[in-house]
Amino acid sequence: MTIVLRTDAVNPDKEVIDKAAEILLNRGLVAFPTETVYGLGAVAYYEDAVLKVFKAKMRPPDNPLIIHVSSLDMLNEVATGIPDDAYRLIEKFWPGPLTLILPRHPSIPRVVTGGLDTVAVRMPGHPVALKLIDATGRPVAAPSANISGRPSPTTGEHVIRDLMGRVDAIIDAGETFFGVESTVVNILEDPPVLLRPGAYPVEEVEKALGKKIVIPEFARGLAYSEIALAPGMKYRHYSPEAKLILVEAEGSYEYIAGRVIEAARSLGGVGELCVISSSETMHYYRSLSNVKAVFTLGSRVNLYEVARNLFKVLRLVDEAGCRVVFSESFPETGIGLAVMNRLRKASSMIIRASSPP
Template identity: 75%
Template sequence: MRIVTLILRTDPLNPSREILIQAARILLNKGIVAFPTETVYGLGAIIYYEDAVEKIFKAKMRPPDNPLIIHISTLDMLEEVALNIPEDAYSLINRFWPGPLTLILPRNPRVPKIVTGGLDTIAVRMPGHPTALELINVVGYPIAAPSANLSGRPSPVTAEHVIRDLMGRIDAVIDAGETFFGVESTVVNILEDPPTLLRPGAYPVEEIEKVLGRKIAIPDFARGLKYSEVALAPGMKYRHYSPEAKLILVESATDDYSVVVNKIIEAVRDIYSVSTSSDICIVSSVETSSYYRKLEKVKAVLIIGSRRNLYEVAKNLFKILRDVDNIGCKIVFVEGFPETGIGLAVMNRLRKASSSIIRV
């Protein structure tokens, strides 16, 4: 049954109290509402309303063993949803919350297992977006929220992205403009020794290691090189972020972008030698876009940002992955980026979005 989806517009930094109350009433009546966070738009339900949480999985067509992140606005809420919180967790909380850091902690039994994918741990964070924080405050309960997109699609960084994927499937969207970071939160399992990165995100691993005073384990699935058999957090087990176009990632182990550029040019010419297709697109950095001008049949060269500013690349990533479909690209070559800082999150998303990877 198609739902009438309300679009509620507000200022991101000074959200309308009236709009927040309207959205809160929907949530309190067991509805589901998309709202902006500093990372991407989330699709929320009150964690204690299992029927409402189930609506999230149905609306997104999300596998039931893929856990949701619990969003809180106070430390009292943290103690409401988690047990036996370790000191290392509080060290990170004091430094990074509110903000894009999600921690894996022991689940309080009052948290329904539908929220955690059947696990005895939770993924929890305090968002650093005024609209998200105030919405949780007005509701008065923790909110479970994955990204507000159809499962497998690029995450939404604008309300328009949410509307395109979920119009008629959810009760409301709070439109507060574009999100701040453009990639999801960093997820760390603080219960392991050493702590383990489950998903790279807006906070670089290097900054988290400074606070902890030790290295964090980075398994292959956190780099996007494989998938985990068990999903302790979103993004671990299933393919994510994919456009409809066939995305081919070209990366260099030495971060030498000249060999990446040459490989893309060679690959495009190889395709043109056996095909008259004009639906090939290239996603490049500012520094390399001019090299592709000699490829006259390329449908579009989309500039994702500068190699000197990987935060810019991260912010534009999901918009670019949606743009390639909007302009009708069928095959998309994408340059790889260094895995330092937020570049690790960029490469995780690109590898998971890719149909194939060429390493040079």
């Protein structure tokens, strides 16, 4: 049986935190909010509890988990040989949505790391998450609190729909702040390598480091890695049940919408369809007679708004009964790189339009 514990996101109820910490210490599973998405947590030291995370999510065992800590002392319990560049980023970005790949401390079971000698670690910037880890007194291993492959959960209600009856407790503290997962950087490489774009733009991380970061094709969502050093590298993620067709186009609002309309018309026989757009282009789709619904992610001039709404909209298309959904693309600058990574990984088909004349 799953209990749902509701609390305020900024000033969490101590009784809720203490109850959830007790469940974790008794080798249970607790879903909780972070500033990015909801996570499904188990104490990182308890191998049996961590294995239950994989089972609850139906997650492949070679897809590593991120360990969440609430202090630098706790960081030193899960990682060893931490390089100076890592501390430079920690000082700038923690608590917050930045995950670092570091050498695994022997105390961390390999089931957490997918059998690797490295570990993914971050300090979340959400009051509920930090207080829960503090109350537990132990690092918490936590992937996103959804069934593997589905869009990540950004509200407690999303977690309830996915994991009710599969976990011990769900802390519902409303909507998360960023709506996409943390940025993951392998700081052990020289130069460092972006493994997953996320809520912190890679440009900001480069500025703090004073050096460029390698952005491989899989970080753009254009390929998959053979070995997963961090979540989101090896397997398809974020997918709605609907068939998502991503139309990549740059240019004026009219040109972008025109390419989506052209793609929808060229794929005859899809029947009733849905569209994911920006607020600037949504009115163009009135010309499509078979549009069931148009969902807007927000304004193209505010990609943080687009990112925050992305997973919510990917779930809404299923709730609306969409079987085929066409999505616009977005600029890959700043957090837009994370948006495009998620859209590409969620897509069943990608259509790349030619450049405007």
